Amino acid sequence: MSVVTESSPSLRPTMKVLTQAQLERLHQAALTILENTGLSIKLPEAVTMLKDAGAKVEGEDRVYIPRNIVEKAIKEIPKEVNLYNRNGEHAMALRGTNCYYGPGPTIQNTYDPYTGERRPTDTEDIENMARLCDYLPNVDYVMTMGLSGGADPRSKGLNPEITDRLDFAAMVKNTCKPLIYSAWSREGLEDIYEMAVAIKGSEEKLEKEPFMILYTQPIAPLVIDTEPLRQLLFCAEKHIPFVFSSAPMMGATSPNTIASCMAQSIAEFMGGLVLAQLKRPGAPSIMGVGYGPMDFKIGTSPYNGPEYYLCKALNKEVASFYGLPDWNYGGLTDAKILDAQAASEAALSLFNATLTGSNLIHDLGYMEMGMTSCLELVVLSDEIIGSFATYFNGVTIDDDTLALDLIHQVGPGGNFLGEMHTVKNLKNIWQPTIFDRGNYDQFESKGKVTLDTKLTEKVKWILENHTPEPLDKELLKIMDSIIARSQEIYK
Numbered sequence: 040m041s042v043v044t045e046s047s048p049s050l051r052p053t054m055k056v057l058t059q060a061q062l063e064r065l066h067q068a069a070l071t072i073l074e075n076t077g078l079s080i081k082l083p084e085a086v087t088m089l090k091d092a093g094a095k096v097e098g099e100d101r102v103y104i105p106r107n108i109v110e111k112a113i114k115e116i117p118k119e120v121n122l123y124n125r126n127g128e129h130a131m132a133l134r135g136t137n138c139y140y141g142p143g144p145t146i147q148n149t150y151d152p153y154t155g156e157r158r159p160t161d162t163e164d165i166e167n168m169a170r171l172c173d174y175l176p177n178v179d180y181v182m183t184m185g186l187s188g189g190a191d192p193r194s195k196g197l198n199p200e201i202t203d204r205l206d207f208a209a210m211v212k213n214t215c216k217p218l219i220y221s222a223w224s225r226e227g228l229e230d231i232y233e234m235a236v237a238i239k240g241s242e243e244k245l246e247k248e249p250f251m252i253l254y255t256q257p258i259a260p261l262v263i264d265t266e267p268l269r270q271l272l273f274c275a276e277k278h279i280p281f282v283f284s285s286a287p288m289m290g291a292t293s294p295n296t297i298a299s300c301m302a303q304s305i306a307e308f309m310g311g312l313v314l315a316q317l318k319r320p321g322a323p324s325i326m327g328v329g330y331g332p333m334d335f336k337i338g339t340s341p342y343n344g345p346e347y348y349l350c351k352a353l354n355k356e357v358a359s360f361y362g363l364p365d366w367n368y369g370g371l372t373d374a375k376i377l378d379a380q381a382a383s384e385a386a387l388s389l390f391n392a393t394l395t396g397s398n399l400i401h402d403l404g405y406m407e408m409g410m411t412s413c414l415e416l417v418v419l420s421d422e423i424i425g426s427f428a429t430y431f432n433g434v435t436i437d438d439d440t441l442a443l444d445l446i447h448q449v450g451p452g453g454n455f456l457g458e459m460h461t462v463k464n465l466k467n468i469w470q471p472t473i474f475d476r477g478n479y480d481q482f483e484s485k486g487k488v489t490l491d492t493k494l495t496e497k498v499k500w501i502l503e504n505h506t507p508e509p510l511d512k513e514l515l516k517i518m519d520s521i522i523a524r525s526q527e528i529y530k
Contacts (some may be wrong), residue, residue: 041179042138042393042427051136052169054394056352065298070106075102076262078310082268084435088317098341102310109309112316119364120280120323121347122180123248125215125238126508129177130250133364136396138431140369140389140424141180142168143402144254144504145206147190148411150377154499157411160185164412167502169213170406171414174505177424180253181210184412194342200529203227204522209233212515213507218251219401220274224271228253230521232277234293237517238510246278252325252399253279257307258286268314268429269495275322282366282399283311283320284327288340289476291333297346301353303326310447325399326358341373342408343384350390353396367397370420371405377415377491381406385416388422393427418501422473429469473497496505 046052066225077095080086080102090096095103103483119134131139164185172178187205188197197205203223210218211234222228232245239245253274255267257371267283274281285307293300308328315322327450331347332341341347358365369389374381385403392400402409404417434440445460455461473493475482482488511519 041140041177042424043132044432045135045137047432047435048437051396051431051433052394053396054352054387055356056349062356065302065357066360067303068111068298068302069204069309072261072303072306073104073109073309074106075103075288076261076306077101078263078307080263080268080314081308082169082263082272083263085263085268085272085314092317099398104310104313108169108313112309112313113361115316115320116312116361116363117321117323120325121249122217122252123250123282124217124275125211125250126522127239127244127248127250127512127523130217133398135317137180137395137398138396138400138427139398140400140403140420141178141219142172142182142184142412143352143371143405143409143415144182144184144219145186146184146405146409146412147186148407149337149412150406150413150415152414152495152502158387158474159189159191160412160455161189162205163188164207165209165214167414169210170414170505170507171498171501173214173216173419173507174501175418175421177421178216178267178403178417180219180399181459182215182219182401183210183221184417198526198529199229200224201522201525202232204230204525207231208522211235211238212510214516215508219254219399220251221254222270224266228270228273232273232279232523233521234518237514242277249278249280249323251279252279254284255281256286257311259285259292259307261307261309262302263310263314267311271311271315272318275318278322278518279322281315281323282325282327283308283315284366286327286330289332289346290335291340295330295332297349297353300331300350301329301357304330305357324363325366326361326363327354327522328357329354338406339373342368342371342402342405343388348387351388351392351397352395355392355397356367358398359396364398367392367395368398368402369393369397369400370403370416370423372411372416373406373408375407377406377413377419377494381413382414382490384417385420388424389420389427394430417471418494418497419490422471424473426469429467451504 122131168184187202188195192199228473283303329350369392372381372384403420
């Protein structure tokens with residue numbers, strides 16, 4: 040269940056970090072970087088496109104993009120992206136402060152819910168994640184949270200060149216919800232697109248009712264590599280939405296301040312945006328900018344902390360400044376096991392992203408800075424998100440909610456337990472499905488079952504009992520033939 044408060048008569052709780060003048064200064068800083076420092080564009084076709092549009096080119100790939108080209112692209116980009124489920128039903132309106140939640144991509148390790156063992160991921164883990172998310176009411180879209188064949192596909196008899204097709208198939212066979220996917224190459228993307236067209240029935244139907252978003256990235260600092268460019272241009276041509284997420288690490292791949300990290304990140308994103316709009320004006324793009332600091336004491340790239348949360352809040356503010364949907368993070372932790380740190384960081388990151396009104400909030404279930412996934416943490420995140428629909432719809436003040444006549448009727452010393460007004464409003468009080476609100480005696484009488492145990496039990500129950508709506512057998516044959524063809528090509 041997404042957090043969508045557009046129709047609420049109440050004021051939505053929110054937060055702002057920057058003034059309009061500060062946002063304008065960030066924008067001007069990014070334009071200065073693009074115009075004076077430039078980007079390294081690694082695809083000759085893209086360099087030619089930019090040159091023809093009026094950019095200055097030095098050498099083979101250094102491109103300086105004038106601000107008028109950037110500002111034209113900003114005007115052309117759609118300010119809203121609509122996503123549908125596999126069956127063509129509208130699922131997500133990426134605009135304003137509508138918030139939608141899902142897991143993350145391409146993790147090498149996972150905690151097995153049956154053994155508790157941390158082990159490499161495989162195709163079955165992607166299938167399990169899709170089935171879990173298909174069931175959970177507060178998860179809106181699906182990402183892989185694993186890798187077919189793990190980090191070393193050849194050890195499993197798989198060619199790493201073609202595992203992106205396996206990843207996509209594992210997701211789409213096990214959920215009707217929208218998908219966000221990655222491709223290892225333009226060729227892989229074309230095969231995935233062919234599967235999606237088969238599912239929808241035609242290219243025109245897929246363009247009208249997209250159920251998938253490509254996720255790709257530039258390389259900080261200021262490089263857009265060949266494959267992201269090839270994929271970005273393909274999506275623009277086919278009008279398939281894509282996330283282009285710049286994520287420089289403060290002190291390592293950007294200067295060590297939030298302001299400079301954001302300015303550089305905006306410039307990197309804008310390079311991709313300009314190319315997409317040059318390829319096809321109106322190409323649907325989703326903005327991801329800013330990351331956070333490096334921990335210099337231990338050499339890691341943490342996913343939590345005050346600077347990280349500020350960068351993610353700014354991510355939404357910057358996207359709103361341009362009128363674009365945004366890409367954010369939540370439900371993730373730097374902890375290595377499901378402990379108090381994991382729960383607190385998952386909750387804080389979710390609250391931070393939702394408070395800012397971010398549109399696509401991903402990485403539910405990420406642990407260990409994106410190295411390990413945890414199905415139990417996804418279920419915990421689902422529980423936390425469930426409370427947000429109540430919180431972020433705010434408080435309605437009207438005659439019915441004030442209930443002055445009822446207060447007068449009951450009067451001093453009475454109670455409201457038997458009143459119909461009380462019963463009518465019970466549905467407005469959030470009820471947890473996993474969190475325990477009982478007292479200690481009740482906890483003891485139920486066997487002192489702890490939260491982590493309940494989470495594991497729920498994961499197992501879903502995996503053993505939930506059957507997603509299946510794809511048509513003919514579609515499965517088409518998908519299998521596309522995968523078999525790629526396996527033959529990349530022997």
